[in-house]
Amino acid sequence: MKKNYILIFCFAYTLLCKSQQDPQYNLYQFNQMVINPAYAGARDVLAVVGSVRNQWTGFDGAPRTSCLSVHGPVLNKHIGLGLTMVNDRMGPRNMFAVYGNFAYIAKLSSKFKLSLGLNAGYNRFQFDFNKLSFKSSESSSAYLNQIQTYNKLDMNTGLYLRSNSFFMGLSLTHLFNPDIYSLKDTAGQSFGYRLRTHKFFTIGKSFKITDNFIFAPTMMIRFVNGQGNGDLNLNFFLFKKLWLGVFNRGGYGPGFLMQYYITNGFRVAYSYDTGANDARRLGASHEVMIGFDFSTGTKSKVISPRFL
Numbered sequence: 001m002k003k004n005y006i007l008i009f010c011f012a013y014t015l016l017c018k019s020q021q022d023p024q025y026n027l028y029q030f031n032q033m034v035i036n037p038a039y040a041g042a043r044d045v046l047a048v049v050g051s052v053r054n055q056w057t058g059f060d061g062a063p064r065t066s067c068l069s070v071h072g073p074v075l076n077k078h079i080g081l082g083l084t085m086v087n088d089r090m091g092p093r094n095m096f097a098v099y100g101n102f103a104y105i106a107k108l109s110s111k112f113k114l115s116l117g118l119n120a121g122y123n124r125f126q127f128d129f130n131k132l133s134f135k136s137s138e139s140s141s142a143y144l145n146q147i148q149t150y151n152k153l154d155m156n157t158g159l160y161l162r163s164n165s166f167f168m169g170l171s172l173t174h175l176f177n178p179d180i181y182s183l184k185d186t187a188g189q190s191f192g193y194r195l196r197t198h199k200f201f202t203i204g205k206s207f208k209i210t211d212n213f214i215f216a217p218t219m220m221i222r223f224v225n226g227q228g229n230g231d232l233n234l235n236f237f238l239f240k241k242l243w244l245g246v247f248n249r250g251g252y253g254p255g256f257l258m259q260y261y262i263t264n265g266f267r268v269a270y271s272y273d274t275g276a277n278d279a280r281r282l283g284a285s286h287e288v289m290i291g292f293d294f295s296t297g298t299k300s301k302v303i304s305p306r307f308l
Contacts, residue, residue: 021224022173022198023065023088026247026271027051027289029218029233030259033069033084033101035200036171038117038160040103041080043293045265046072051289058283061091071101072294078105080115092130093193097123097154115160117171125150125180125193152178154195169202199223204233212239233257249273255285265293 025034031049032039049069056062071082082101087094099121106114127148158171174195181193204218214237221230229252235245243259255273262268269289 021195023053023063023067023086024055024285025051025053025065025067026231026255026257026273026285026287027259027269028202028220029204029235030243030267030269030289031069031291032160032167032169032202033071033082034067034086035173035220036117036158036160036169036202037082037099037101037119037156038103038115038158038169038171039080040071040082040101040115040117040119041073041077041105042103042115042160042162043071044073044077046070046294047291048294049289049291051287053285053287055285056283057286062283063088063090065089073105079103080105080117082119084119084121092128094126094128095123097121099154099156103160111163113162115162117158117160118155119157120153120155123152123154123178125152127181127193148181150180152180152195154178158200165206165208167202167204169200171200173198173200196225206237213237243269247273257287259289265295267291267293 022035025031028035031047031051032042033049034051047070049067051065051067053065054062055064066087067085069082069084071080073080080101080103082103084097084099084101086097088097089095099119101117101119103115103117106116108114127150129146129148154173155175156171156173157175158169160169161167174197177195177197179192179194199222201221202218204216206214206216208214216235216237218233218235219230220233222228229250231247231249233245233247235243235257237243241261243257245257246254247257248254253273253275255271257269257271259267259269267290269287269291271287272284274284
């Protein structure tokens with residue numbers, strides 16, 4: 001098992017320490033609270049969404065992410081409030097975070113609304129270095145033979161522009177680049193873990209072909225530490241009940257997603273991806289989401305061409 005932990009940790013180091021550190025979400029377009037605090041209140045109802053993602057299931061210690069978000073509009077829908085909790089586990093690292101969300105929602109016209117969002121919260125990072133082994137004892141440290149826990153405060157912000165058939169978002173996570181830990185081994189070599197600011201840009205537009213068939217492409221671009229990649233999604237909304245989509249993630253590979261409205265206020269979603277080339281060797285990834293919408297007394301537009 002230790003060998004598998006080392007493989008997964010080394011492969012993910014490039015993705016998570018030098019580039020992407022935040023969890024991946026294939027179903028982000030159906031719950032953008034996970035990447036943009038300005039999304040709070042955007043569904044115009046009280047929304048409760050839970051999701052679980054098992055990534056690279058062929059390896060012990062592969063990433064596993066659980067997320068719960070609650071948000072809704074208040075004060076005549078001019079303010080969005082929310083709460084987000086995330087648990088992200090990968091090899092020897094386990095992260096738990098809880099954030100409170102605030103968004104100011106401005107009505108720009110009869111069709112468009114613009115939200116400015118901010119969230120702040122607490123992160124607990126726990127590293128079980130006992131799960132790692134090293135080439136030689138000289139590369140070890142007394143710190144690496146125990147479980148280390150670090151607590152940090154964090155802050156994220158974002159903008160979100162939307163109409164019934166269009167959205168565009170820009171968000172920044174880890175605004176102050178919190179330094180989680182910094183250690184030295186017995187050979188005097190320094191190493192550490194620091195959160196980098198992540199930039200997310202999202203955009204989507206739906207095109208009505210018929211009453212029961214809507215084409216809705218979306219795109220997400222991520223930038224961190226001077227590096228970037230993106231997702232391109234081709235989605236179809238069928239019979240005002242079922243979302244079906246395929247996507248490709250730059251540098252990784254293709255995937256599939258779906259979302260189904262069991263009722264107007266209850267939806268379930270699933271995503272599957274395997275990656276391509278070397279990434280395929282890590283195994284498939286599965287993501288499941290369940291969402292509940294509770295009406296606040298006004299007519300909801302949840303079943304509509306938009307992605308909310």
